[in-house]
Amino acid sequence: MELRYDDVTVVDEPQLCGNRFKILILGRNGSGKSALIHRLKNNVFPDPDTIASFPNVTVVVRAVHGSIFKADLVESDLTDFLAKDSSSNKSSVHFARQTLDVNGLLLIYDITNSNTFWEIDEVLRIVERMVSPDVDICLVGTKADLVDHRQISFKEAESKSHQLGFSLFETSAMMGINCEEMLLEMLDKLAERRQEVQQYVSESTEVYQTTISTSDQESAEPSIFCWLPRLLWRRKR
Numbered sequence: 001m002e003l004r005y006d007d008v009t010v011v012d013e014p015q016l017c018g019n020r021f022k023i024l025i026l027g028r029n030g031s032g033k034s035a036l037i038h039r040l041k042n043n044v045f046p047d048p049d050t051i052a053s054f055p056n057v058t059v060v061v062r063a064v065h066g067s068i069f070k071a072d073l074v075e076s077d078l079t080d081f082l083a084k085d086s087s088s089n090k091s092s093v094h095f096a097r098q099t100l101d102v103n104g105l106l107l108i109y110d111i112t113n114s115n116t117f118w119e120i121d122e123v124l125r126i127v128e129r130m131v132s133p134d135v136d137i138c139l140v141g142t143k144a145d146l147v148d149h150r151q152i153s154f155k156e157a158e159s160k161s162h163q164l165g166f167s168l169f170e171t172s173a174m175m176g177i178n179c180e181e182m183l184l185e186m187l188d189k190l191a192e193r194r195q196e197v198q199q200y201v202s203e204s205t206e207v208y209q210t211t212i213s214t215s216d217q218e219s220a221e222p223s224i225f226c227w228l229p230r231l232l233w234r235r236k237r
Contacts, residue, residue: 020070021190022101024131026123027108028078028116032142035173036108037073040183045174062187069187074098078108078116078123099130104138104186111141111170114151120160136189138167140182145172 027033037058038046058073076098107123109116120139127137139161141152154170161168169182 019067019191020072021103021187022072022074023104023106023186024074024076024099024102025106025108026076026078026081026127027142028110028113031078031108031110031113031116032173033075033106033108036106036140036142036171036179037075039173039176039179040073043176045176060183062184064184064187064191067191069191071183071187074102081123081126099127102131102135103190104136105131106138106140106182106186107166108140108142109152109157110143111152111157112143112146112149117141117152117157117160120164124164134193136167136186136193137164138169138182138186139164141168141170143172143174144170144177145175 025033025037035046038044040060041058056075058075060071060073062069062071105127107120107127109120111117139157141154141157143149157168157170167185169178169185171178171182173179
């Protein structure tokens with residue numbers, strides 16, 4: 001797959017290993033996506049100075065069912081994302097590079113800001129033109145600890161996730177609620193899907209039937225994370 005923008009062509013990067021995934025984290029400025037990434041990376045809530053200097057791509061490492069996986073977490077601001085059609089060619093190329101080769105998408109909404117939830121359908125219309133149809137999408141409500149400021153109920157979010165066929169998590173980067181569970185579930189689903197594809201290819205392609213494959217695991221040092229208790233603010237598809 002390749003995308004062309006005037007004199008610039010963006011092409012797929014080869015998948016160098018079977019245990020690495022690219023996950024796009026898409027949300028409005030101030031929705032809590034940077035804090036969520038920082039929690040996943042460092043298991044702490046960031047201070048404002050840390051957020052300001054946070055990189056666009058963050059690599060995290062997890063163990064899932066005895067296998068080590070790397071996830072490239074790519075943060076993208078929804079305000080710029082929605083305006084890409086009317087923006088410059090340079091901006092279009094930037095977003096094309098962000099969305100190319102994406103395996104999973106965390107669509108962020110702020111439970112204390114109803115506008116970030118009700119625009120989900122509009123966002124998906126654009127996203128569907130930019131990512132592969134087999135990308136796994138998860139709705140993620142942030143700031144679940146701010147119960148007194150909640151504008152979107154869990155029931156509303158659950159109804160939307162059922163309608164769209166997506167997983168749903170309500171998280172709190174401040175308290176560490178459901179952040180780890182959300183990531184582990186996505187990595188588990190992505191790994192299972194990739195394994196199914198590889199098995200189909202090996203069974204249906206003659207050359208693979210006589211090929212002995214070495215391990216495609218990319219060596220990595222696993223992170224040590226505390227397990228969080230299971231909470232009710234989740235629904236698995």
